[in-house]
Amino acid sequence: MLWLKFLLAVCIVAFGIGMGYFAAGKFRNRARFYSQWFEFNERYLTELDYARKPLSVLLKTYRGGGDFQKILDYFSSERKIRVKLNYLTEEEMRECEEYFSMLGRGDARSQHDFFGIRRSTLVEKKGICAKQAKEKGELYLKLGLLAGLAFVILIV
Numbered sequence: 001m002l003w004l005k006f007l008l009a010v011c012i013v014a015f016g017i018g019m020g021y022f023a024a025g026k027f028r029n030r031a032r033f034y035s036q037w038f039e040f041n042e043r044y045l046t047e048l049d050y051a052r053k054p055l056s057v058l059l060k061t062y063r064g065g066g067d068f069q070k071i072l073d074y075f076s077s078e079r080k081i082r083v084k085l086n087y088l089t090e091e092e093m094r095e096c097e098e099y100f101s102m103l104g105r106g107d108a109r110s111q112h113d114f115f116g117i118r119r120s121t122l123v124e125k126k127g128i129c130a131k132q133a134k135e136k137g138e139l140y141l142k143l144g145l146l147a148g149l150a151f152v153i154l155i156v
Helices: 002-023 025-051 055-061 066-078 090-102 108-155
Strands: none
Touching (some): 002 025, 025 066, 066 090
């Protein structure tokens, strides 16, 4: 009978930790999104400086992955901007839409200036989101562990 209580306790604690992990998913997704956005911005700046391929060619050949790639694929096929992600704030979604509205507009110099300014913003935002994801991830895991242990104490 003791092993059954022990097994139940382990399952409850594991469930609490799992819930903490899933609760922190929003922050991990946000950090991943900004990382992907930064990588694309760097690639686009490189294209503007050296290769100067047309935007349609770049969008077809670029394969990043994740939610940012889905938005990029939709923009490439429809030439419309649709950013609806539950882990971004309204302001961040507007910034993303503004970013996409400037892709391929104007001459290479003005685009390079605009996306060069965005580089510093994206570096800052990427760092903040990565730090926040690490902090919140650890916090939610610990809270899940504590909630699981508290539930075990109450039940057993």
